[in-house]
Each structure stands twice: as C-alpha cells, then as structure tokens.
Amino acid sequence: MTAKTIVVGNFKGGVGKTKIATMLSFVSAKLKDKRTLLIDLDPQANATQNLAKTGNISHIKYTITNALILRDKTITECITPIMENLDLIACDTSFTQFPKFLYKNYKTEKEQSSVLANAINKLKENYDYIFIDVPPTISDFSDNAMVASDYSLIAFQTQEESLEGVQKYIAYQNFLAEKNKINIQVAGIIACLLKADSQIDNEVMNEAKEIYKDYVLKTVVTYQERLKRYSRTGIELKETVYGNYDQWDFKACNVFFNILSEMESNIEYFEKKAV
Numbered sequence: 001m002t003a004k005t006i007v008v009g010n011f012k013g014g015v016g017k018t019k020i021a022t023m024l025s026f027v028s029a030k031l032k033d034k035r036t037l038l039i040d041l042d043p044q045a046n047a048t049q050n051l052a053k054t055g056n057i058s059h060i061k062y063t064i065t066n067a068l069i070l071r072d073k074t075i076t077e078c079i080t081p082i083m084e085n086l087d088l089i090a091c092d093t094s095f096t097q098f099p100k101f102l103y104k105n106y107k108t109e110k111e112q113s114s115v116l117a118n119a120i121n122k123l124k125e126n127y128d129y130i131f132i133d134v135p136p137t138i139s140d141f142s143d144n145a146m147v148a149s150d151y152s153l154i155a156f157q158t159q160e161e162s163l164e165g166v167q168k169y170i171a172y173q174n175f176l177a178e179k180n181k182i183n184i185q186v187a188g189i190i191a192c193l194l195k196a197d198s199q200i201d202n203e204v205m206n207e208a209k210e211i212y213k214d215y216v217l218k219t220v221v222t223y224q225e226r227l228k229r230y231s232r233t234g235i236e237l238k239e240t241v242y243g244n245y246d247q248w249d250f251k252a253c254n255v256f257f258n259i260l261s262e263m264e265s266n267i268e269y270f271e272k273k274a275v
C-alpha cells in the first residue's frame, strides 16, 4: 500500500476546502473502506476540531508541531486515531511558528518546502489516501503541502469567484513543481455553493469546463444544512431503526462518495497513461 497524497487547495479563504478535506477523509474511511489519514496543516485547526468531534475525542496528545518543529515526537507518535480506517495528524495555533522554524533551520527554499514530504514518506506505506488541509494563502504551509502531494483537488465557488483563482492556483502549482522537480497533478476541480440561496453560475461553470475539460468534476458541492451542522457536531452517518442511513446524512455523504469516485477514476487514468 502506498498512499496517494492529495492536497485540497485554493488561495482564497472560505471556499469549502476544509469541508471537502474532512468529508472526503470520512467517506473514504467509512464507505470506501480505505485506510485514510488527514493531515491538518492549518493553524486555524478547523479540520482538527471537526475530526476530533467526529471521533468523540476530547484531548489530542500530540500535534504536527511536535513532529515538525519541536522534534520531540516522531510523526507516527503524532497520529490521533479517529475511527476505524481514519487517522488524523492534528494541528493547533502553535504551528504558526513553522515558517520561522524553517528559515532558522534550513538554508535553501527546496529544503524548506520539503520538510513535510520527508517526514511523511514513511507513513505512506500504512495508508491508501492521505488528505492535506491547508490555510488559504501562498505560504510555507501550502508549499510544504504541495511538495508532499501527488495530486491536488481545487475547490472553487461558482458564485463568488471567477476562474482566476483556479488559474492562479494551477500556475503556482506548476511553478513550484518545476522549482522542486516534483510531480503533482490536478485530480479534480470542484465547484462549491456554500450559501443557502445561491445558484450555480452556469457561465462560470461552462467556462471552467471549456478550459479544464474533465478536470472539472461533474459532482457539485451544494449548500446543505447537514454539512453546515457537521462543523458543530462532527460528521455522522446515522442508521435508522430499519437499518438504512438517515436520509440527510446519506445525502451529505453521498456527494463526497461521488467526488471520491470521480477523483479515483481521474487518478487511474493518469497512472495508466504514465505507464
């Protein structure tokens, strides 16, 4: 088993990156039966809080700061098990010190952006998928996530954003890949609608499909109260007394099941082509 590592990105805030990263991790573990790790690289720690609630975990012992900055624990010791098939490497505000630490301890930019990649190399044997959640800025956090990843998923909001954000993201990814001599490919571009009253902007969607073709996933993340609620309660997929899934949980999780399936078929296609 060698994990495929996937960063969920966009250099814009509040477009749904963390929602996608946490939901894909949950669904991959629960419904696809894949060994899954989520690495939270955002000191806001929204993904950490969400998965901790999902696993009813009240106290997280070690975070990524221990492995990458303090160096008092191995990366494996910083893993928090969430549920069957799902692990978390948590983050907290102490990780804001990461850039300072990098500049002090590594001379070249290449060394500075490869710290996460080197640290997680060994972990890849234990997982099918590693998802990385990042803050919404071009930063040492996002550079480290990109260099550590095989693929990216790009979240964008059809209502709020033109395609410039996506273009900027891909251009930066290509620049960084070239600079660091790494391979990272886009595995999907995901349209998100995060407001209850918003509608998909067909013009933006058509333009996206024209430019990015099959990279634009057919599955759109729509606004769902249940998805909003999961931020507060943690992710759930409750079963009813009749043995079915609760319909609202199922609807919410099914979106991400479909995204995962589309992403998997894109990845399969790239990997066949590469042979």
Ligand SMILES: Nc1ncnc2c1ncn2[C@@H]1O[C@H](COP(=O)(O)OP(=O)(O)OP(=O)(O)O)[C@@H](O)[C@H]1O
Pocket: 012, 013, 014, 015, 016, 017, 018, 019, 020, 042, 046, 134, 135, 136, 193, 194, 221, 222, 223, 224, 225, 227, 228, 231
């Ligand atoms: N499909 C959805 N339906 C309802 N609410 C959603 C949906 N996706 C995200 N949200 C809510 O929208 C807000 C922003 O989403 P999220 O935190 O995933 O964005 P982000 O891109 O990670 O933000 P940041 O750039 O700050 O990291 C959150 O409050 C989240 O609960």
Ligand SMILES: [Mg+2]
Pocket: 017, 018, 019, 042, 046, 133, 134, 135
């Ligand atoms: Mg986020």
